[in-house]
Amino acid sequence: MNDIKDFFAASGCKMTKQRKAILEILMDSRTCLSAEEIFIKAKNINPNICLTTVYRTIELLASYRMLNKIDIGDNKYRYEINSNTHYHHIICMGCKKMFKVQGCPVPDFESSIRAQTKFKIIGHRLEVYGYCPECQGTV
Amino acid sequence: MNDIKDFFAASGCKMTKQRKAILEILMDSRTCLSAEEIFIKAKNINPNICLTTVYRTIELLASYRMLNKIDIGDNKYRYEINSNTHYHHIICMGCKKMFKVQGCPVPDFESSIRAQTKFKIIGHRLEVYGYCPECQGTV
DNA sequence: CTCTATCTGCAAATTGTTTGCATTTACATT
DNA sequence: AATGTAAATGCAAACAATTTGCAGATAGAG
Incomplete structure (x- = not known):
């Protein structure tokens, strides 16, 4: 939880409710999630979040190498936190x-x-x- | 060229002009190609081929393990002949x-x-x- | 508390891929 | 070579994932 605050402080990006929710979801998830799945989970936390924000946040987090983008061959990507363990x-x-x-x-x-x-x-x-x-x- | 005829004979699928063109293109290509790129090349051989046929042929060839599907993270797949060398x-x-x-x-x-x-x-x-x-x- | 750059939600556009259907075609059989 | 039929094609339209434009909302520095 403080990890999240630290990340945004360090990155210089604003920590919005939406971004916090998305990052929390990814950190708590044991499996990797599609944009849609993240969106649905995020709605439970913040009901009027939209898919656009999910995509933009994914892109943001990926640009800071916080996420791995995974392709299993079905025309959509899944994402997971890029833990330091390989x-x-x-x-x-x-x-x-x-x-x-x-x-x-x-x-x-x-x-x-x-x-x-x-x-x-x-x-x-x-x-x-x-x-x-x-x-x-x-x- | 006889490879192509042999493949269709062995598979039991009909060898159409379109399929032959697509397989030729993939066999001749040194790089892997997106569906769109295959489509454009195929038009030079058979001007009224359509993208649908390209997709269907890709799927067909892949089902016979003739193709590898490659993802480089930009929302589209590329394909190449599955040569026996790994x-x-x-x-x-x-x-x-x-x-x-x-x-x-x-x-x-x-x-x-x-x-x-x-x-x-x-x-x-x-x-x-x-x-x-x-x-x-x-x- | 205020101000402003940044971020969000919405709706619409894009892009890659798939599907339904009427027409055409490859090719086995005569 | 002519014929019949299942399989394949082209077209248009549907789908699904992702992206973009823009006006209004918000985080957080000052």
Whole structure:
């Protein structure tokens, strides 16, 4: 909660009711949320918030690297707080549930990329797909 | 070219002018293409093709695992032929150009994922972000 | 308390993608 | 080669996610 106040103070952006609500929702959520889902939750806190504000706040938070934007291939993005612990998601192709997995193999790969491309590497995105234990029988 | 005929024969789908054009375009393209870009190229071959057909053909080809669907975070997908060689992309955050990089660190990671989640792993998506040599100075 | 830049809500515009339906076409069969 | 039919196409319209323009509201510095 003080995190939230601190973030806005540090960023120089105004801490409005709407922004506070959205950031709270994202911080409290164990799963990642679509803009629509954030909007619905935010309405419980502040009934006349609008979707536009959700999108604008997402963009704001993302510009401060507070959020990760996640794509699972269904034409809409989902968002989650960019915690400092690094992890990736595994997504069930049956029921579409996502789970975090700890660890990351990418750093070991980066020197190879640098050698191949001379890029300055900033980050990466990795998602793994498969079937969760419950869906393995049914598909 | 015979690849194309063979693919349609094997799949049992009809080989129409439109589908042939789209598959040719994807096979000849060194970069991945959005639906719109495929559509524009396809018009040069068959002027009265429509976007709907492009989308439907993309979906068809993807269902036969002929295509990879790529998301670079700008609200639209891009597609490329799923060659049997496995690689990933590095994307320049400056000029948005993409390059292939050979190799993949994910298989080494899979046993850890299996241990954590009991998932049956089918595939993965990995993109690396950074700045290309030309953009490193300018940003 | 006041002032002003910043932020919000609303409605409408955009953009990417999908769907319904009448017409056309590929191609198996004669 | 001609025919019949399921499958594919084009068009227009529907959808869904996201973005934009603008007038009014608000946070927070002074």
